[in-house]
Amino acid sequence: MARNVVSPPLGQGTRxxxxxxxxxxxxxxxxxxxxxxxxxxxxxxxxxxxFEAITFFAxxxxxxxxxxxxxxxxFSSKQFGVLALVAGxxxxxxxxxxxxxxxxxxxxxxxxxxxxxxVRRVVKPVLEVLAGIPTVVYGYFALLFVTPILRSIxxxxxxxxxxxxxxxxxxxxxxxxxxxxxxxxxxxxxxLREGAYALGSTKLEVSTLVVVPAALSxxxxxFILAVSRAIGETMIVTIAAGQNPSFTLNPxxxxxxxxxxxxxxxxxDAPAGSIEFKTIFAxxxxxxxxxxxxxxxxxxxxxxxxxxxx
Amino acid sequence: MAVIPQTEFQRRRARRxxxxxxxxxxxxxxxxxxxxxxxxxxAYLLIQGITGISWSxxxxxxxxxxxxxxxxxxxxxxxxVVVVAGLVSFTLGVAxxxxxxxxxxxxKFAKIAKIxxxxxxxxxxxxxxxxxxxxxxxxxxxxxxxxxxxFTLALLxxxxxxxxxxxxxxxxxxxxxxxxxxxxxxxxxxxxHIVFPLAFPxxxxxVILAVSRAIGETAPLIAMGALTFVPFSPDSPLSRFTVLPIQxxxxxxxxxxxxxxxxxxxxxxxxxxxxxxxxxxVILRNRFQNKWD
Numbered sequence: 001m002a003r004n005v006v007s008p009p010l011g012q013g014t015r016x017x018x019x020x021x022x023x024x025x026x027x028x029x030x031x032x033x034x035x036x037x038x039x040x041x042x043x044x045x046x047x048x049x050x051f052e053a054i055t056f057f058a059x060x061x062x063x064x065x066x067x068x069x070x071x072x073x074x075f076s077s078k079q080f081g082v083l084a085l086v087a088g089x090x091x092x093x094x095x096x097x098x099x100x101x102x103x104x105x106x107x108x109x110x111x112x113x114x115x116x117x118x119v120r121r122v123v124k125p126v127l128e129v130l131a132g133i134p135t136v137v138y139g140y141f142a143l144l145f146v147t148p149i150l151r152s153i154x155x156x157x158x159x160x161x162x163x164x165x166x167x168x169x170x171x172x173x174x175x176x177x178x179x180x181x182x183x184x185x186x187x188x189x190x191x192l193r194e195g196a197y198a199l200g201s202t203k204l205e206v207s208t209l210v211v212v213p214a215a216l217s218x219x220x221x222x223f224i225l226a227v228s229r230a231i232g233e234t235m236i237v238t239i240a241a242g243q244n245p246s247f248t249l250n251p252x253x254x255x256x257x258x259x260x261x262x263x264x265x266x267x268x269d270a271p272a273g274s275i276e277f278k279t280i281f282a283x284x285x286x287x288x289x290x291x292x293x294x295x296x297x298x299x300x301x302x303x304x305x306x307x308x309x310x
Numbered sequence: 311m312a313v314i315p316q317t318e319f320q321r322r323r324a325r326r327x328x329x330x331x332x333x334x335x336x337x338x339x340x341x342x343x344x345x346x347x348x349x350x351x352x353a354y355l356l357i358q359g360i361t362g363i364s365w366s367x368x369x370x371x372x373x374x375x376x377x378x379x380x381x382x383x384x385x386x387x388x389x390x391v392v393v394v395a396g397l398v399s400f401t402l403g404v405a406x407x408x409x410x411x412x413x414x415x416x417x418k419f420a421k422i423a424k425i426x427x428x429x430x431x432x433x434x435x436x437x438x439x440x441x442x443x444x445x446x447x448x449x450x451x452x453x454x455x456x457x458x459x460x461f462t463l464a465l466l467x468x469x470x471x472x473x474x475x476x477x478x479x480x481x482x483x484x485x486x487x488x489x490x491x492x493x494x495x496x497x498x499x500x501x502x503h504i505v506f507p508l509a510f511p512x513x514x515x516x517v518i519l520a521v522s523r524a525i526g527e528t529a530p531l532i533a534m535g536a537l538t539f540v541p542f543s544p545d546s547p548l549s550r551f552t553v554l555p556i557q558x559x560x561x562x563x564x565x566x567x568x569x570x571x572x573x574x575x576x577x578x579x580x581x582x583x584x585x586x587x588x589x590x591x592v593i594l595r596n597r598f599q600n601k602w603d
Contacts, residue, residue: 133504232434
């Protein structure tokens with residue numbers, strides 16, 4: 001027994017200590033490098049997009065790009081007005097939010113204020129299944145299920161249209177709105193609700209006049225994140241909304257979003273270095289900038305306007 | 311102070327109660343619409359695709375004839391790409407989370423890194439495809455290969471792994487670490503022997519979530535240059551490939567009805583794979599949790 005507790009000779013002990021120290025330092029460095037890589041990814045994205053976009057803007061004036069309304073880089077008479085693509089993206093994102101906002105917010109109010117705990121525990125994960133379904137599946141559903149129904153209602157609707165894609169995209173982002181909003185509402189302390197009830201409020205009044213305002217920063221940030229998600233969504237709009245860049249707000253005709261354009265060029269074989277190839281970097285840079293601003297805005301709203309109770 | 315007459319009070323109270331009930335019904339209706347859409351979606355896919363699933367569909371290659379088309383190459387491609395993405399994002403994600411939580415916690419670097427990671431999570435997936443195309447395919451000369459695709463998806467899902475692993479590491483009680491330090495353990499010994507085993511279920515859940523996101527991604531791999539028609543099995547990390555979602559996309563965009571049926575069958579296979587992975591996550595998590603409780 002005694003043998004086992006005798007410490008090693010001093011020389012070996014210090015050697016082990018040195019080895020251990022070396023190992024500790026090495027591991028700490030490796031871990032640091034790994035976390036630095038996450039910052040490098042952002043730098044890499046910006047660098048890659050900027051590099052090709054700058055050579056693109058050597059050939060095409062930035063002013064024409066940002067104010068033009070005709071986008072025809074794949075035709076012989078090339079025009080580079082990105083607003084045609086921005087219009088498509090805006091149209092689909094706004095209409096998707098028209099679906100997702102009311103449904104998502106009301107679902108969140110139901111789950112947070114009305115539903116029994118048992119129901120909530122089943123419904124919430126089931127709703128989140130909607131968010132886990134691959135977007136290509138939604139694209140299939142939009143083109144082959146929703147579009148034929150819409151076309152049977154109105155003959156004015158084209159096979160590829162923004163309406164069908166937007167409705168389905170709204171359903172896809174609905175759980176994001178409802179889940180995040182519900183989290184914000186549930187973190188509103190009980191005492192606020194009870195105070196309002198004690199003054200004779202109905203559940204409707206407590207929900208809309210007390211809980212929603214108190215959770216507003218969380219709800220708004222969820223909305224902004226959902227818009228950002230809708231802007232970056234690719235497969236639904238590529239499959240169901242068409243490949244026809246047009247500066248229009250008509251949801252019945254084929255359009256093209258920024259993301260769908262990138263897919264269109266990637267699927268063809270535009271040779272690296274050609275102007276067609278460079279357009280995707282300019283478009284992606286704009287897309288990246290827009291979503292970055294929205295994500296930062298969403299974080300700002302949460303940190304700046306959060307109401308701290310307790 | 312104005313006093314509302316009794317009859318007026320009763321009238322208003324009745325109206326408020328009625329509005330409350332109407333609002334309740336509307337909220338319930340919203341949830342039902344959302345759940346109903348999910349049910350319709352799944353039912354429609356099942357009806358469209360179930361007849362297309364057969365042994366020859368699962369083991370056959372892509373074909374110009376819809377009735378002979380199969381998804382073998384797409385399934386193999388998806389598995390290879392996702393395994394690469396899972397391993398890379400697991401390694402980098404856990405290392406990053408451990409550094410930010412255990413080594414650099416509350417430092418300025420950790421603060422900046424965390425804001426950066428939150429923003430990376432919001433970058434549209436197609437932008438990662440362009441990054442992968444320029445970095446892995448062109449600069450590192452990996453070609454439009456399984457490896458390049460796996461790396462691209464690894465970057466895409468890295469924020470998911472980092473956030474999940476960070477939460478799992480933070481959830482380990484500080485007293486456990488302090489007890490270990492008091493016995494003379496070094497920082498790495500504490501992390502390796504105390505923090506990792508306790509955080510493992512949480513980390514695992516994060517990785518499975520990340521992998522199920524990766525397996526459904528289409529756009530970044532198209533942007534990176536994955537093929538859409540692959541009549542062979544990818545046989546090396548540098549071989550060209552396609553994945554299941556791209557195969558589904560390709561079939562969906564064809565006008566022939568036979569291909570659309572094949573797309574629905576492919577979707578069912580994809581959803582079953584996703585379902586199995588999520589069920590696996592729940593089972594694994596429960597098993598490990600019992601061990602440490």
